[in-house]
Amino acid sequence: MSDPVLSLQGVHTDIAQYHILRGVDLEVPAGGVTMLLGRNGVGKTTTLRTIMGLWRAKEGRVVFRGEDIAALPTPAIARRGIGFVPEDMGIFSDLSVEENMTLAAVSGPIDAERLDWLQSVFPPLRTFWKKEAGTLSGGQKQMLSVARAMIEKRRLYLIDEPTKGLAPAIVATLAGALRALKQEGASILLVEQNFSVAKALGDTCAVMDDGRVVWAGEMATLAGDTALQERLMGLSMESA
Amino acid sequence: MLTRLISGDRPRSIVLTIILLAILIGLALAPFLFPGIRSLETAARICIFIVLVASYDLMLGYGGIVSFAHTMFFGMGAYGVALASVHMGRGFDALIVGTLAGAVAAAVLALLIGLFSLRVRAIFFAMITLAVASAVAVLVSQLSSLTGGEDGLNYQIPRALTPAFKFADGRLFDVSLNGKLLNYYLVFFSALILFLLLLRIVNSPFGRVLQAIRENDFRAEAIGYRVVYYRTAATCISAAVAAIAGSLFAIWLRYVGPDTTLSFEIMIDILLMVVIGGMGTMYGAVIGAAVFIIAQNYLQELMAVAASATAKVPVLPLFFDPDRWLLWLGVLFVLSVYFFPTGIVGRLRQGR
Numbered sequence: 001m002s003d004p005v006l007s008l009q010g011v012h013t014d015i016a017q018y019h020i021l022r023g024v025d026l027e028v029p030a031g032g033v034t035m036l037l038g039r040n041g042v043g044k045t046t047t048l049r050t051i052m053g054l055w056r057a058k059e060g061r062v063v064f065r066g067e068d069i070a071a072l073p074t075p076a077i078a079r080r081g082i083g084f085v086p087e088d089m090g091i092f093s094d095l096s097v098e099e100n101m102t103l104a105a106v107s108g109p110i111d112a113e114r115l116d117w118l119q120s121v122f123p124p125l126r127t128f129w130k131k132e133a134g135t136l137s138g139g140q141k142q143m144l145s146v147a148r149a150m151i152e153k154r155r156l157y158l159i160d161e162p163t164k165g166l167a168p169a170i171v172a173t174l175a176g177a178l179r180a181l182k183q184e185g186a187s188i189l190l191v192e193q194n195f196s197v198a199k200a201l202g203d204t205c206a207v208m209d210d211g212r213v214v215w216a217g218e219m220a221t222l223a224g225d226t227a228l229q230e231r232l233m234g235l236s237m238e239s240a
Numbered sequence: 241m242l243t244r245l246i247s248g249d250r251p252r253s254i255v256l257t258i259i260l261l262a263i264l265i266g267l268a269l270a271p272f273l274f275p276g277i278r279s280l281e282t283a284a285r286i287c288i289f290i291v292l293v294a295s296y297d298l299m300l301g302y303g304g305i306v307s308f309a310h311t312m313f314f315g316m317g318a319y320g321v322a323l324a325s326v327h328m329g330r331g332f333d334a335l336i337v338g339t340l341a342g343a344v345a346a347a348v349l350a351l352l353i354g355l356f357s358l359r360v361r362a363i364f365f366a367m368i369t370l371a372v373a374s375a376v377a378v379l380v381s382q383l384s385s386l387t388g389g390e391d392g393l394n395y396q397i398p399r400a401l402t403p404a405f406k407f408a409d410g411r412l413f414d415v416s417l418n419g420k421l422l423n424y425y426l427v428f429f430s431a432l433i434l435f436l437l438l439l440r441i442v443n444s445p446f447g448r449v450l451q452a453i454r455e456n457d458f459r460a461e462a463i464g465y466r467v468v469y470y471r472t473a474a475t476c477i478s479a480a481v482a483a484i485a486g487s488l489f490a491i492w493l494r495y496v497g498p499d500t501t502l503s504f505e506i507m508i509d510i511l512l513m514v515v516i517g518g519m520g521t522m523y524g525a526v527i528g529a530a531v532f533i534i535a536q537n538y539l540q541e542l543m544a545v546a547a548s549a550t551a552k553v554p555v556l557p558l559f560f561d562p563d564r565w566l567l568w569l570g571v572l573f574v575l576s577v578y579f580f581p582t583g584i585v586g587r588l589r590q591g592r
Contacts, residue, residue: 052462078464090459092452094520099448106464148463 518583
């Protein structure tokens with residue numbers, strides 16, 4: 001495996017009086033998909049938000065392509081080439097689909113070829129291009145959220161449970177889009193509860209518990225070891 | 241052409257389009273359609289408040305920033321013109337210098353307040369604007385040697401903008417062609433240009449980022465936008481435009497005083513006009529200002545008519561007593577907020 005594009009070293013994060021991350025060590029290899037797994041409330045979302053600087057690490061280093069970005073403001077982190085798809089999608093519902101996409105292209109005008117490709121991956125974006133994003137269905141909003149992060153090539157994508165609560169057909173569409181990103185050579189850190197998606201996309205995997213990464217390794221190793229799954233997450237992912 | 245003029249921001253409702261056109265035509269031809277000093281005063285006030293309220297809408301409706309210092313910026317523009325006219329003497333140069341100085345001073349003060357408070361949380365900005373606006377109002381009334389204190393300042397404006405100046409044959413359609421008419425059209429066209437400029441700003445990429453920030457500032461940051469810069473820039477633009485509106489007011493009135501330009505009552509009026517018209521729509525400023533100022537100026541007369549018409553009916557004349565016009569104005573606002581929670585523009589757009 002190549003050098004990590006992102007590594008977290010002993011990261012601690014507090015939210016109000018709660019100590020959520022308790023020394024996270026994590027590596028995301030360049031050009032691969034790393035799954036971040038674990039039960040609810042173990043700190044997966046907090047890890048992604050800490051990387052983006054939306055919550056500040058009170059201790060530890062967040063190194064992106066050799067630079068410690070832990071103290072940088074969030075917009076500076078984003079402009080270094082990190083795309084973030086939050087769990088709540090975070091679309092701007094008062095703005096149109098077009099305006100949402102245009103805003104996401106922070107480096108300049110939208111690349112027409114890339115937009116065409118994204119609209120072919122997510123056909124509703126073309127259909128509802130001029131429509132207010134707030135009027136889209138849940139699945140369409142999620143497509144917009146992912147497409148918005150993909151509108152410009154990023155070095156790293158942080159994606160938080162993109163398939164949560166979505167119909168199987170939409171899950172397949174999103175999984176296809178993430179596969180396309182992977183083929184493009186992007187690195188992805190993906191929080192995902194859907195094991196079939198995780199198994200199909202993941203190259204490496206990190207399992208969190210109680211604010212720490214308790215196991216890291218090849219996705220195939222975890223996928224093939226039911227006992228390990230039960231020990232780490234309290235359930236077999238095959239049955240999840 | 242017209243669509244480009246309004247930056248592609250169509251009213252999106254036939255009724256709204258008709259109302260806006262009626263207001264535009266009414267204001268453009270006000271001296272000829274509604275002759276008389278009082279109606280011209282009302283029309284000029286509507287023009288000025290459209291700009292003032294629209295500039296506030298840029299901050300509140302588009303940026304989600306609550307400020308209580310908008311009258312302070314308005315007053316800075318007004319006092320800029322007044323002080324320049326007092327010290328430089330009557331002339332257009334004094335008006336230009338005063339307007340520019342007021343706008344720049346307002347923008348700089350907004351920048352300072354913004355950089356100190358918007359970095360943390362928008363609510364601190366509201367609190368600080370309240371404190372600064374109160375301090376400036378006290379300062380203006382205390383520094384009487386400079387500002388005229390509570391009495392304010394009277395000054396002369398160029399003769400071409402006063403009733404004493406006559407041009408052409410002196411009359412057209414029974415309306416006196418004098419400097420006051422020119423003054424009105426200076427106010428009208430300046431207000432129109434400023435409003436179209438604000439419409440351009442909110443429909444530009446900058447305006448879209450502002451809307452995104454209003455909706456989800458964390459998300460806007462995570463995409464790569466420095467929220468504090470955008471909010472501060474919106475505040476500065478808004479302050480500068482409010483100051484220019486203040487300058488127009490000072491040119492129109494030929495008088496400035498704390499009550500006419502700096503009082504907290506004007507701030508409340510601006511808030512009401514934005515809410516009644518519809519926040520985050522720009523066109524709401526036009527309707528809000530027109531409805532509010534017409535009600536403020538003519539409700540009392542309307543009630544006098546109602547009181548005399550119901551003179552023989554028991555109790556009713558008491559309700560329509562012209563002295564109770566403020567009560568009815570209040571009732572009107574409560575009803576309009578209740579029935580139009582998204583403002584008149586929002587309601588009209590929903591019902592299209």
